[in-house]
Amino acid sequence: xxxxxxxxxxxxxxxxxxxxxxxxxxxxxxxxxxxxxxxxxxxxxxxxxxxxxxxxxxxxxxxxxxxxxxxxxxxxxxxxxxxxxxxxxxxxxxxxxxxxxxxxxxxxxxxxxxxxxxxxxxxxxxxxxxxxxxxxxxxxxxxxxxxxxxxxxxxxxxxxxxxxxxxxxxxxxxxxxxxxxxxxxxxxxxxxxxxxxxxxxxxxxxxxxxxxxxxxxxxxxxxxxxxxxxxxxxxxxxxxxxxxxxxxxxxxxxxxxxxxxxxxxxxxxxxxxxxxxxxxxxxxxxxxxxxxxxxxxxxxxxxxxxxxxxxxxxxxxxxxxxxxxxxxxxxxxxxxxxxxxxxxxxxxxxxxxxxxxxxxxxxxxxxxxxxxxxxxxxxxxxxxxxxxxxxxxxxxxxxxxxxxxxxxxxxxxxxxxxxxxxxxxxxxxxxxxxxxxxxxxxxxxxxxxxxxxxxxxxxxxxxxxxxxxxxxxxxx
Amino acid sequence: xxxxxxxxxxxxxxxxxxxxxxxxxxxxxxxxxxxxxxxxxxxxxxxxxxxxxxxxxxxxxxxxxxxxxxxxxxxxxxxxxxxxxxxxxxxxxxxxxxxxxxxxxxxxxxxxxxxxxxxxx
Numbered sequence: 001x002x003x004x005x006x007x008x009x010x011x012x013x014x015x016x017x018x019x020x021x022x023x024x025x026x027x028x029x030x031x032x033x034x035x036x037x038x039x040x041x042x043x044x045x046x047x048x049x050x051x052x053x054x055x056x057x058x059x060x061x062x063x064x065x066x067x068x069x070x071x072x073x074x075x076x077x078x079x080x081x082x083x084x085x086x087x088x089x090x091x092x093x094x095x096x097x098x099x100x101x102x103x104x105x106x107x108x109x110x111x112x113x114x115x116x117x118x119x120x121x122x123x124x125x126x127x128x129x130x131x132x133x134x135x136x137x138x139x140x141x142x143x144x145x146x147x148x149x150x151x152x153x154x155x156x157x158x159x160x161x162x163x164x165x166x167x168x169x170x171x172x173x174x175x176x177x178x179x180x181x182x183x184x185x186x187x188x189x190x191x192x193x194x195x196x197x198x199x200x201x202x203x204x205x206x207x208x209x210x211x212x213x214x215x216x217x218x219x220x221x222x223x224x225x226x227x228x229x230x231x232x233x234x235x236x237x238x239x240x241x242x243x244x245x246x247x248x249x250x251x252x253x254x255x256x257x258x259x260x261x262x263x264x265x266x267x268x269x270x271x272x273x274x275x276x277x278x279x280x281x282x283x284x285x286x287x288x289x290x291x292x293x294x295x296x297x298x299x300x301x302x303x304x305x306x307x308x309x310x311x312x313x314x315x316x317x318x319x320x321x322x323x324x325x326x327x328x329x330x331x332x333x334x335x336x337x338x339x340x341x342x343x344x345x346x347x348x349x350x351x352x353x354x355x356x357x358x359x360x361x362x363x364x365x366x367x368x369x370x371x372x373x374x375x376x377x378x379x380x381x382x383x384x385x386x387x388x389x390x391x392x393x394x395x396x397x398x399x400x401x402x403x404x405x406x407x408x409x410x411x412x413x414x415x416x417x418x419x420x421x422x423x424x425x426x427x428x429x430x431x432x433x434x435x436x437x438x439x440x441x442x443x444x445x446x447x448x449x450x451x452x453x454x455x456x457x458x459x460x461x462x463x464x465x466x467x468x469x470x471x472x473x474x475x476x
Numbered sequence: 477x478x479x480x481x482x483x484x485x486x487x488x489x490x491x492x493x494x495x496x497x498x499x500x501x502x503x504x505x506x507x508x509x510x511x512x513x514x515x516x517x518x519x520x521x522x523x524x525x526x527x528x529x530x531x532x533x534x535x536x537x538x539x540x541x542x543x544x545x546x547x548x549x550x551x552x553x554x555x556x557x558x559x560x561x562x563x564x565x566x567x568x569x570x571x572x573x574x575x576x577x578x579x580x581x582x583x584x585x586x587x588x589x590x591x592x593x594x595x596x597x
Binding site for chain 2: 277278281288291306307
């Protein structure tokens with residue numbers, strides 16, 4: 001009696017009764033609810049009178065009842081002394097909650113079953129948080145995996161590749177299967193491997209948490225790319241190093257663009273300086289006009305004018321090129337006969353003495369181009385031919401159902417092989433001395449303009465000698 | 477007899493400018509549009525002074541200086557180097573290359589005449 005009173009004492013019952021965070025109740029050997037506490041009322045929503053004497057299976061999902069889960073739990077508890085489970089349960093209002101349930105059999109002194117103690121915790125919030133975390137981790141993993149612009153991957157503490165994303169595949173060329181398990185030093189040039197740079201970077205990341213580097217890296221096919229690399233040490237909650245996150249960007253294009261821009265600015269400055277120097281020099285000469293021989297003053301004024309003209313041509317060309325690059329140059333294409341445009345070009349830029357221009361082929365065909373821009377391109381090709389080419393120049397049009405090819409060829413010495421590769425780049429000129437009167441931008445502009453009109457401008461050596469510039473346009 | 481000056485520059489107006497200043501002051505002037513024609517003219521008649529542009533296509537000013545030192549170790553003309561750049565790098569290099577003076581473009585009237593007179597003195 002005394003021992004029973006211990007468990008059944010008023011104080012103890014009140015204690016259990018008053019607990020609100022746990023549903024604590026007893027079930028008789030048949031599975032009927034025998035007691036009910038504050039926590040049970042709160043979590044399950046039933047008042048005492050609705051549950052006392054009812055089978056505890058009423059808290060289970062219909063499919064669990066059908067599967068005999070309540071009975072199974074009782075059997076397990078009887079067999080093992082305890083049954084613990086996490087699963088969905090149903091409240092009075094029909095809503096579900098995620099429950100942790102512990103079922104313990106209670107035995108009488110004589111060994112007969114008195115019933116079960118059941119302790120239920122509502123873990124819905126914790127489960128929701130876990131779900132949210134799991135979903136967010138999954139989303140994050142998918143996000144990282146699908147990033148194309150950055151190689152994002154993990155290394156184990158020894159530098160062995162442990163994960164691989166789409167960007168890594170795109171930038172470095174390896175598939176995940178090929179590279180996972182390899183040491184990340186494979187991405188470094190041999191000289192960096194020899195100087196143990198990969199290991200050094202991991203050391204710094206381990207020590208300082210993070211290391212950033214810009215330098216050459218090697219793709220699967222052996223080509224190099226200019227990379228920005230950030231390696232971050234990953235540590236678990238105990239501070240133990242579990243690996244590294246590596247983010248690599250391919251900056252090759254950006255580096256190339258920067259180098260191009262730097263070169264362009266330097267070249268443009270030089271080009272501007274030449275006529276500016278001339279203008280300044282002749283202005284100075286005119287200040288000494290009383291000392292000039294007869295005709296000297298006129299010569300100086302003409303030279304001043306040439307300098308100013310050249311400056312304005314240069315500025316105009318620089319503006320054209322910039323607008324072409326920004327695609328903000330206005331094109332007004334219309335169906336225009338090539339003959340008209342060729343004639344207008346020859347009128348504006350007639351052949352100098354000793355040069356002759358022949359036109360031949362399908363001159364009456366019409367092209368869908370901006371005539372003003374097209375004439376600008378033709379003028380450039382012709383004046384190049386006058387300046388650098390032979391004395392016989394041929395403009396030929398060949399029309400096919402799909403394309404219109406217009407070529408400007410001459411019988412000179414052709415473009416020297418050393419500048420052929422770069423001849424369409426800004427400020428690259430032919431090597432003829434005394435011929436640096438243009439802006440050095442003509443062919444760059446010409447090519448961009450033909451591009452913008454949907455065509456192509458290419459060069460090939462003439463047959464048997466000379467040069468041949470070919471404008472190939474789609475036919476409408 | 478006035479000194480004979482050879483102006484070497486690929487820019488026609490640069491040559492014209494130097495030529496006008498020098499002729500106005502009585503110098504005899506010839507022009508060459510590049511390193512190669514300059515070396516040919518030198519072989520025909522040795523100038524007293526070379527007004528030499530550095531940046532020229534093909535045979536540049538440095539190459540002209542180098543060839544002069546090789547071909548004319550004792551009787552080479554005096555040289556004033558012209559450059560669009562005023563960097564000390566160029567200024568330091570010209571003495572080593574065997575030039576007497578260095579001027580930055582555009583050449584100013586008085587500065588050119590003073591330098592030419594000094595170099596020829």
